[in-house]
Amino acid sequence: MKDEAxxxxxxxxxxxxxxxxxxxxxxxxxxxxxxxxxxxxGFPEAAGDRAEGMxxxxxxxxxxxQMEVEAGDTQHPxxxxxxxxxxxxxxxxxxxxxxxxxxxxxxxxRIWANVKGMRQAIFSLNEGEMQLGEYGVFGECSLDELDxxxxxxxxxxxxxxxxxxNWMQTDPRGRLFTIRIYQSDWERDTAxxxxxxxxxxxxxxxxxxxxxxxxxxxDRSANxxxxxxxxxxxxxxxxxxxxxxxxxxKAGAAKGGADNILYGSCFxxxxxxxxxxxxxxxxxxxxxxxxIHTMGWLESADFADRQTSLSGHQMHxxxxxxxxxxxxxxxPGVPNWIDIGGRERGLLVYRWVWARNNPMPExxxxxxxxxxxxxxxxxxxxxxxxxxxxxxxxxxxTWNRFL
Numbered sequence: 001m002k003d004e005a006x007x008x009x010x011x012x013x014x015x016x017x018x019x020x021x022x023x024x025x026x027x028x029x030x031x032x033x034x035x036x037x038x039x040x041x042g043f044p045e046a047a048g049d050r051a052e053g054m055x056x057x058x059x060x061x062x063x064x065x066q067m068e069v070e071a072g073d074t075q076h077p078x079x080x081x082x083x084x085x086x087x088x089x090x091x092x093x094x095x096x097x098x099x100x101x102x103x104x105x106x107x108x109x110r111i112w113a114n115v116k117g118m119r120q121a122i123f124s125l126n127e128g129e130m131q132l133g134e135y136g137v138f139g140e141c142s143l144d145e146l147d148x149x150x151x152x153x154x155x156x157x158x159x160x161x162x163x164x165x166n167w168m169q170t171d172p173r174g175r176l177f178t179i180r181i182y183q184s185d186w187e188r189d190t191a192x193x194x195x196x197x198x199x200x201x202x203x204x205x206x207x208x209x210x211x212x213x214x215x216x217x218x219d220r221s222a223n224x225x226x227x228x229x230x231x232x233x234x235x236x237x238x239x240x241x242x243x244x245x246x247x248x249x250k251a252g253a254a255k256g257g258a259d260n261i262l263y264g265s266c267f268x269x270x271x272x273x274x275x276x277x278x279x280x281x282x283x284x285x286x287x288x289x290x291x292i293h294t295m296g297w298l299e300s301a302d303f304a305d306r307q308t309s310l311s312g313h314q315m316h317x318x319x320x321x322x323x324x325x326x327x328x329x330x331x332p333g334v335p336n337w338i339d340i341g342g343r344e345r346g347l348l349v350y351r352w353v354w355a356r357n358n359p360m361p362e363x364x365x366x367x368x369x370x371x372x373x374x375x376x377x378x379x380x381x382x383x384x385x386x387x388x389x390x391x392x393x394x395x396x397x398t399w400n401r402f403l
């Protein structure tokens with residue numbers, strides 16, 4: 001009996017070695033192919049763009065393996081942070097903290113946090129992601145639609161069967177639960193940790209991974225990486241082909257996005273000594289902001305170390321209650337400068353969330369030395385010392401949010 005057990009154990013070890021070896025080699029081959037695609041025809045060709053592309057691919061690997069290998073067990077889920085300064089795709093909003101967890105729609109889960117000081121959030125049950133062709137949104141609610149305890153206690157039940165309070169119904173097609181927390185004021189709006197637990201699994205330790213689980217998780221990771229790596233470049237290039245450079249489009253809802261978010265956009269194309277000046281009325285919205293996204297990777301650039309975005313709390317308004325935003329390669333000395341980082345072209349996106357109107361910015365291209373003629377006489381002047389102080393503070397508060 002002992003010899004038979006040892007033989008069976010040896011056979012199981014050999015099978016595991018074979019399965020994991022094949023899975024790992026397949027994963028590496030598919031990752032290599034994704035890298036070759038990014039270096040190939042149709043992708044940004046400048047040396048700096050290609051360096052960003054390789055860095056971006058490494059970031060995709062980190063997220064995919066975290067989401068599928070580490071957090072792929074739907075019986076013992078936990079939230080993963082994504083769209084951080086060093087992990088971006090798909091045009092993230094720097095004013096959001098994003099969380100996601102894999103779920104089994106046949107199960108019941110409890111989600112909880114203390115949301116005291118949290119401005120607003122959107123909770124969504126999603127089919128998956130745009131780049132996978134999974135656009136379905138099967139349930140969605142905002143923080144202000146939920147019952148919150150007197151000291152900030154929040155508990156949500158996610159299940160197939162109706163619950164008495166704060167219930168979100170699962171759908172057989174919905175396998176991703178996401179949270180986007182809004183921090184318009186980066187210093188004061190809180191982004192608390194959220195927890196998720198399958199009802200019935202309280203206090204039960206997560207089992208060790210099996211070879212079969214890891215094999216499937218590596219396959220899902222590779223699928224996500226290879227599709228993400230090519231999708232966003234094609235997405236931005238299609239948008240560019242249908243756009244008029246430096247012209248602003250009216251904001252509207254996006255396919256697969258939250259119903260209460262209006263997205264407007266402008267593809268810019270600027271020579272080194274040009275600037276794009278946008279002027280707009282203050283929107284009547286609970287949240288709003290402007291940010292740029294890179295071609296090819298659709299990252300929000302280095303929003304920790306550069307002023308690549310402005311929220312409603314960060315934006316300067318003139319006495320006529322209008323904002324003037326300036327996109328430029330170098331600092332024009334105005335408070336609402338968005339640093340395009342030397343990129344000749346890219347995508348600017350503005351968001352009105354929980355909006356009661358939909359103002360459309362006006363845009364014009366000017367020489368950078370003419371920017372002051374486009375703003376009121378009492379518009380503030382930001383010198384080099386003030387800008388450096390502002391960027392240093394921005395870096396500090398960004399990492400306070402994400403570390």
